[in-house]
Amino acid sequence: MIELAPLRWGKPYESLETIEVNHFFTGEPMARIGTVNGGIVTRDLRQAHKARAVLRQFSIDDLIQRAGRAAELFESGTLTVGSGPQSPDDFVRQQSASTGLPEHMCRGNIQKNAFVLKNMAQILDALTRGLDLSILSRGYGKESRDVIVSFQAQSPVLGAVLPNNSPGVHTLWLPVVPLQIGLALKPGSQEPWTAYRIAAAFAEAGIPPECISLYPGGHDVGQAILGGCQRSMIFGSLQTVAQYAGNPKVQVHGPGFSKIFLGDDCVDRWPDFLDVMVESILSNGGRSCINASNIFASRHTREIAAALAERLGPIDALPPTDPQAALAAFTTPGMGASVWKMLESDLRESGVEHITEPYGPRLVEHPRCAYLRPMIVHADSPEQAIVAKEFMFPFATVVQCPQAEMIARAGYTLVGTAITENEQWIQELADATNIDRLNIGPIPTNRLNWLQPHEGNLIDFLFRSRALQMAAAHPALASVC
Amino acid sequence: MTTITDNALQARIEAAQRQLDEHTYEIVQWHFHESTGCPFWLEKKRSLKFDPLTEIRCFEDLQKFPPFEDDWLRGGPVERWRPRAYANRPTFVFETGGTTGIPKSRVVIEDHRIDYELFSDTLPDQYFPRNSNWLMLGPSGPRRLRLAVEHLCQYRGGICFCIDLDPRWVIKLIKKGWMEHLEAYKQHCIDQAITILTAGHQIKCMFATPKLLDALCLSLEARGTNLRELGVTGIFSGGTEFTPQWTRYCVEELLGGPPEESGIYMTPTYGNTLMGLACSKPISAADKYKITYYAPQPRAVTEVVSFDDPRQIVGFGQTGRVKLTTLTKEFFVPGFLERDEGEREEPCELYPWPGVSGVRPFHQLAESTTVGVY
Numbered sequence: 126m127i128e129l130a131p132l133r134w135g136k137p138y139e140s141l142e143t144i145e146v147n148h149f150f151t152g153e154p155m156a157r158i159g160t161v162n163g164g165i166v167t168r169d170l171r172q173a174h175k176a177r178a179v180l181r182q183f184s185i186d187d188l189i190q191r192a193g194r195a196a197e198l199f200e201s202g203t204l205t206v207g208s209g210p211q212s213p214d215d216f217v218r219q220q221s222a223s224t225g226l227p228e229h230m231c232r233g234n235i236q237k238n239a240f241v242l243k244n245m246a247q248i249l250d251a252l253t254r255g256l257d258l259s260i261l262s263r264g265y266g267k268e269s270r271d272v273i274v275s276f277q278a279q280s281p282v283l284g285a286v287l288p289n290n291s292p293g294v295h296t297l298w299l300p301v302v303p304l305q306i307g308l309a310l311k312p313g314s315q316e317p318w319t320a321y322r323i324a325a326a327f328a329e330a331g332i333p334p335e336c337i338s339l340y341p342g343g344h345d346v347g348q349a350i351l352g353g354c355q356r357s358m359i360f361g362s363l364q365t366v367a368q369y370a371g372n373p374k375v376q377v378h379g380p381g382f383s384k385i386f387l388g389d390d391c392v393d394r395w396p397d398f399l400d401v402m403v404e405s406i407l408s409n410g411g412r413s414c415i416n417a418s419n420i421f422a423s424r425h426t427r428e429i430a431a432a433l434a435e436r437l438g439p440i441d442a443l444p445p446t447d448p449q450a451a452l453a454a455f456t457t458p459g460m461g462a463s464v465w466k467m468l469e470s471d472l473r474e475s476g477v478e479h480i481t482e483p484y485g486p487r488l489v490e491h492p493r494c495a496y497l498r499p500m501i502v503h504a505d506s507p508e509q510a511i512v513a514k515e516f517m518f519p520f521a522t523v524v525q526c527p528q529a530e531m532i533a534r535a536g537y538t539l540v541g542t543a544i545t546e547n548e549q550w551i552q553e554l555a556d557a558t559n560i561d562r563l564n565i566g567p568i569p570t571n572r573l574n575w576l577q578p579h580e581g582n583l584i585d586f587l588f589r590s591r592a593l594q595m596a597a598a599h600p601a602l603a604s605v606c
Numbered sequence: 607m608t609t610i611t612d613n614a615l616q617a618r619i620e621a622a623q624r625q626l627d628e629h630t631y632e633i634v635q636w637h638f639h640e641s642t643g644c645p646f647w648l649e650k651k652r653s654l655k656f657d658p659l660t661e662i663r664c665f666e667d668l669q670k671f672p673p674f675e676d677d678w679l680r681g682g683p684v685e686r687w688r689p690r691a692y693a694n695r696p697t698f699v700f701e702t703g704g705t706t707g708i709p710k711s712r713v714v715i716e717d718h719r720i721d722y723e724l725f726s727d728t729l730p731d732q733y734f735p736r737n738s739n740w741l742m743l744g745p746s747g748p749r750r751l752r753l754a755v756e757h758l759c760q761y762r763g764g765i766c767f768c769i770d771l772d773p774r775w776v777i778k779l780i781k782k783g784w785m786e787h788l789e790a791y792k793q794h795c796i797d798q799a800i801t802i803l804t805a806g807h808q809i810k811c812m813f814a815t816p817k818l819l820d821a822l823c824l825s826l827e828a829r830g831t832n833l834r835e836l837g838v839t840g841i842f843s844g845g846t847e848f849t850p851q852w853t854r855y856c857v858e859e860l861l862g863g864p865p866e867e868s869g870i871y872m873t874p875t876y877g878n879t880l881m882g883l884a885c886s887k888p889i890s891a892a893d894k895y896k897i898t899y900y901a902p903q904p905r906a907v908t909e910v911v912s913f914d915d916p917r918q919i920v921g922f923g924q925t926g927r928v929k930l931t932t933l934t935k936e937f938f939v940p941g942f943l944e945r946d947e948g949e950r951e952e953p954c955e956l957y958p959w960p961g962v963s964g965v966r967p968f969h970q971l972a973e974s975t976t977v978g979v980y
Contacts, residue, residue, distance in 0.1 A: 141894055142851040162852050164820040168827075168859060348785060368783045 127219070128208035129158045129321055131341055133169050134176065135334030144341070146315060148222040149456035149494045150445075155222050156207070158317055163345030166309070169338055170282070170353035176307025176336040177281035185258040188303040188332065189245045195323070195330035196242030200235055204325040211322065220318045221445045224290050225454030225494060228445050230409055234292045238319065241296045241575055245303050251576035252300065252584045261584075262305055265593045267605045275593035276584075282307035282338075283587065284354030286347040286361075287320060289313040290456065293413050294360055294378065295323065296575070300583055302327060307336040309354055311346050315456060351375060356587055376586050380515045381414025381539030383570040386554070387422040387429075388545025389528045395422070395429050397567075398544055402429070402521075403436050404569040405542065407499065410453035411519030415540050417570045418515040420523045421507075421531045430480040430503040430523040437499035437519060438484030452518065454494040461488060461495025464516055468500070471511040478503045480523075507534040532557045540570040618958035622903060626959070627664035629904035630933055634662040637938040642691040646678070647938060649686075665907070668931060669917055671940040679710035679880075687713045689936065700750035700879045709748075712879050717936045718750050721882035722758040724902055725875075728885045729762075733871030734840035737763035738810035743799050743818050745773045750879045755813045767807060769798040771818075792818070796825045803836050811840040816847040816856070823860040834862060834869050844875040844883075849966070850895035857895070864891065875899075876965055880939055881906045881930050887954060887961075899965060900957030907931040910950035910962050913970075916943055922952050922960070927968055944968070 130137035140159030147154055180188065198204060203212045211219075217231045224231075241248060249258060256276070260266035265275040283301045288294060290313055301308055312320040320339055328334045340346050351357045351374075358376045359365060366379035385402055387395060405417035422429060443450040455461035465488040472479050480501045481487065489496040499519035504512050507526045513536065514522070526534055532553060535541065542564040543554050551565055564570070595602050637643045638651055638658040651658060656670050679687075684699050692715050700718070701709040740759035746752050746768060759766035779788040799822055803809055814822060819841065826832050833841075841861075853874060862868035876899040877883035884899040884906075901908040910926040912918040920926040928944040947968045951961040 140851055141854055142849055160851070162855055164824065164852075165855055165859070167824055171828075352785075352789060364783070368785070 126154050127156045127206065127211070129156055129317055129341070130207065131159050131161045131165075132324060132334070132337060132339040133161075133165070134172065134338050135328070135336070138165075144314065146223045146317070149225045149454050150222075150491065152493055153222075155219055156317065158341045160342040161340050161346060162342060163349035166338075166340050166342075166346055166349035167353050170284075170309060170349070173280075173282040173307060173309065173354070175281075176338075177278065177305060179333045180302065180305040180307065180336050181262065183305070183332075185249075185262050185303060185305060188305065189249070191327070191330045191332050192242045192245045192299075192303050195326040195332065196239040198329050199242065199322060199326040200239040202326070202329065204322060204329055206318075206321050206325045211325075216318055216322055220292055220316065223315045223318070223456070224292060225445065225456040226292060226410060226412070227443070227447065227450035227453065229448050229450065230453070231292065233409070234295075234319070237293070238295055238299065238323070241299045244575065245300060248300055248575055249303065252582055256584075261588060263605075265605065273593055273595060273605060275591050276588040277591055278306060279587055279589055280306065280355030282309050282354055282356075284309045284350035284357035286311045286350055286357070286359040287313045288316070288360040290315040291360065291412060292316050292319055293409055295319045297378070297583070298358065299323070301587070302332060302336060304583075304587065306587060307338075309338045309340065309350055311340050311342065311350055314341070317341060378414065381416070382419070382513070382515055382535075382537055383415050383417050383540035384419040384421060384535055384538050384542070385417050385570065386528075386531050386535070386541060386543045386545070387420065388543065388547050388550055389423055390547045391544045392422050392425055395425050396432065399429075399432055399436070401542070401544075401567045401569050402433060405571055406433070406501075406521045407437060407440075407451060407519045408569070408571040410451065411499070412453050412517050413571060414515075415571045415573065416519070417540075417542070418521050419512060419535075420521055421526050421535065422523070423525070423527050426505075426523045426525040427503060430478075430501050433521070433523065434480040434484065434501040437501060438481040440499050440519075442489050442496035442498065452496050452498065454491075454496055455517070456494050458493070461490065461497055464497060464518075467514075468511075468516075471509075471514065472502070474509055474511065476505040477509050477511055532559070535559060537561075540564065540573075542566075542568055542570050615953070615955055615958060618955070619953050622953075622958045623665075626904040626907065627666075630665045630668065631663055633933045633935065633938060634658050634668075636691070636935050637689065640690075642689055642935075644689045644938075645686040665931075668940045673916060674939055674942040676710055676942065679712065680708040684711055684713055687937070692936065698750075698753070699748070700753075701748040702879050710879070712750075712937060714750065715936050717882070717934050718754040719757045719761075720934075721902060721905070722754045723761050724905075725883045725885065726758055726761055729840065729842070729873070730871060732839075733865060734762065734811050739764045739807050740766040741799060741802055741809045741812040741814075742766055742768045743771075743795070743812055743814040743822065745771050745815075747772055747774075749773075751813070754883075759811070762811075764811070765807075767802045767809065769795055769802070771795050792821050793825075796821050800825060800829075803838070808837065810837055812838060812842075814841060814843050816843055816852060819843055819856065820860065832862065839870055841870065841872040842875055843872060844877055848874040848876075848897055849964075850897060853889055853895040853897060854891070857889070857891075876962075878944075880937075880942060881908070881932055884908060884962075885957075887956065896963060897965070898951045898954075898961045898963040900954075900959065900961040901930075903957075903959050905932070905934050907933070907959075908944075908962050909960070910948060911943075913947075916941065920950050922950050925949050925964075928962055928965065 142160045143157045145154050146156040203210050217228050220231045221228045261276050264277050268274050285298050310320050324337045360378045366377050369375040369377040440451050442452050480503050487498045487500050497518040502522045504522050504524045507524050512522050512524050538560045540562045541560040544567050637647045695715045698714045699711050701711045742755040756766040861870045865871040874886045874897050875883050884901045887898050889895050909929045910920050911929045928946045930942045930944050932939040945968050946965050948962040948965040951963045953959050
């Protein structure tokens with residue numbers, strides 16, 4: 126069993142309190158994690174400026190190089206993580222065992238994180254729209270058009286309250302360290318693995334360990350991070366989103382409600398797009414905010430739902446080691462049954478039909494976990510309550526809705542794939558502020574281009590573009606030319 | 607520490623048990639006699655299948671009572687709990703937190719004073735100097751704690767300063783998710799405390815809830831000072847957040863080390879309106895900051911019982927739910943199941959009866975319990 130100690134600016138802290146992470150199926154202990162209390166976090170964050178100071182001893186270009194080396198180590202190295210060595214295979218087994226995610230999906234997440242680390246230069250170039258990165262480092266500099274610009278870091282560290290059980294979100298905070306900003310993370314209680322392995326890979330790649338703190342713990346730790354960092358991320362439910370809405374210090378990542386819109390000009394060719402729809406619903410066990418939870422179309426909705434059900438309905442829960450496993454387990458006791466109970470209630474509404482019903486029971490219960498098999502529902506109107514639901518398994522509602530009403534009815538949409546060639550509608554989609562990421566054409570919602578910002582540009586969140594003027598003859602001017 | 611096999615300790619354990627049995631008999635006689643008992647128990651006696659006056663002769667006999675239901679303590683008339691013998695005595699009513707509907711209430715004549723006078727005997731004068739002033743940094747309003755701490759201070763010859771703090775509002779803020787307001791309210795309390803501590807009142811001792819002690823120390827640190835500089839030398843605190851880890855953090859990081867280094871002695875306590883105050887054995891790094899509480903026997907008894915059968919006491923070192931029995935002339939509560947769990951601990955020289963360590967919210971209730979400021 127691996128032991129993970131909290132890291133207080135890189136230094137392991139021997140806690141007197143631990144939590145145990147167990148195998149979701151067998152109950153076998155996987156890890157013992159030391160925890161801290163909120164007060165420790167608050168005290169440590171008073172030293173947060175030192176994290177940025179130590180990173181500023183390296184140029185951003187240098188840190189990008191080291192991130193590339195960290196990518197290799199993360200992907201294929203045996204690293205010292207907590208109390209012992211951890212190979213990539215160990216990591217995959219551990220992550221799968223505690224999260225219920227199939228092992229091949231855990232491998233996929235390794236590659237996704239490594240891709241971001243390896244391509245840091247291009248990603249930062251895209252996020253900054255080509256800004257000379259030394260300007261972020263110094264806070265000011267001269268652009269190619271011979272104008273002084275200033276980007277001021279708004280916080281020496283980024284805090285993040287990571288989700289308990291979603292290994293797919295870590296790419297969001299990976300670019301922070303190369304931007305010379307430290308990290309104060311609360312790792313997920315069932316998925317501490319990625320944060321610890323990234324920290325180990327960064328250290329092995331020569332990035333100073335004292336720029337990262339890892340604080341496993343309870344709710345008070347999350348509150349302390351959000352209260353003590355000038356900039357933080359949190360992942361959570363709609364309630365969490367509502368709680369932090371309008372708080373400029375907190376970037377909140379909630380349910381995605383990602384969708385596919387089939388335009389009237391393309392909907393008659395719907396079988397051509399069936400693969401796109403299946404992938405959007407099913408990838409990563411349907412657990413991501415970028416999985417589609419709605420398919421909007423004005424006609425053929427019953428046929429589309431039936432075809433999706435035919436593809437997805439028979440998918441069964443397989444052991445996590447099976448390369449064909451497509452579903453992730455609900456590892457929190459009672460959660461699978463509770464989700465199913467909610468669904469049963471929604472399905473009783475008139476105008477709502479469960480299309481995967483003929484393919485057997487959806488809820489599969491085991492002594493320590495449960496699975497929900499893929500589920501396709503048909504709704505004859507966007508008014509139905511189930512249309513606004515998103516779950517942590519492959520679930521989608523095919524919604525009958527006139528094209529003219531789709532944008533307004535869609536509500537918040539993290540990823541919207543619009544399958545259309547209608548230029549006027551494309552313009553309306555591009556103007557729609559309720560759609561965050563817009564894909565034009567048959568692009569699965571889960572396929573993110575990392576050269577595009579995700580749910581708000583990290584640069585805009587961490588840096589403020591502000592005015593900075595220099596007197597004509599000022600000696601500092603020479604250094605920015 | 608002396609072990610239970612030690613003859614002297616064994617003799618003390620047996621003496622304590624004898625004292626508890628005698629005390630139990632006396633208290634039951636008092637509460638179930640028509641001339642002295644309270645209306646609640648005299649009424650309840652009619653529905654019992656035994657006569658407490660003749661069949662309760664020792665502590666073990668209290669098992670004959672049905673489980674004590676906390677709803678009996680909710681709502682009025684509160685006078686049904688006042689012993690007839692005290693009908694003409696000035697009476698207080700104290701309430702519990704009130705996080706779930708009508709709060710439980712308890713009438714008190716002078717139990718709070720007696721309990722805290724006994725507690726006073728456990729405080730080292732070196733760190734809680736006689737005649738020094740105190741700060742009560744905890745809940746105000748209809749709670750026993752505020753008056754009890756004030757009495758403790760006065761009993762030791764000092765004057766007690768208090769702040770306004772409404773824990774029910776704190777619970778509401780947490781449940782509504784108004785964390786900014788929560789932070790602001792906490793700061794409002796801390797500002798009151800710092801104002802008092804820096805106003806030249808020569809305060810040397812204080813009570814603080816763990817969360818407020820944490821916030822106070824952090825606020826002082828942000829202002830470039832600390833409790834030691836302000837002259838505080840003794841702190842007593844209480845609450846289920848008092849885990850060994852929190853205690854370690856408090857001693858090592860907030861207070862600046864153990865008493866011999868920092869000059870500040872902090873003692874955890876476990877208590878409530880129904881029981882009074884259980885003291886902890888002195889805490890130390892060598893003992894990994896383990897906190898073991900001992901009830902103020904024979905006035906109150908804490909037992910650790912099986913989760914499945916509250917009549918079954920668990921073995922030493924085993925985990926169970928905390929069961930409380932209060933045995934004073936003012937209040938008789940046989941076998942009340944607390945909202946906490948912990949491990950049963952062996953008697954020790956200082957407290958020759960079983961204790962409880964690792965106290966934390968009862969796991970089956972923990973999900974629905976909101977821990978506020980105390």
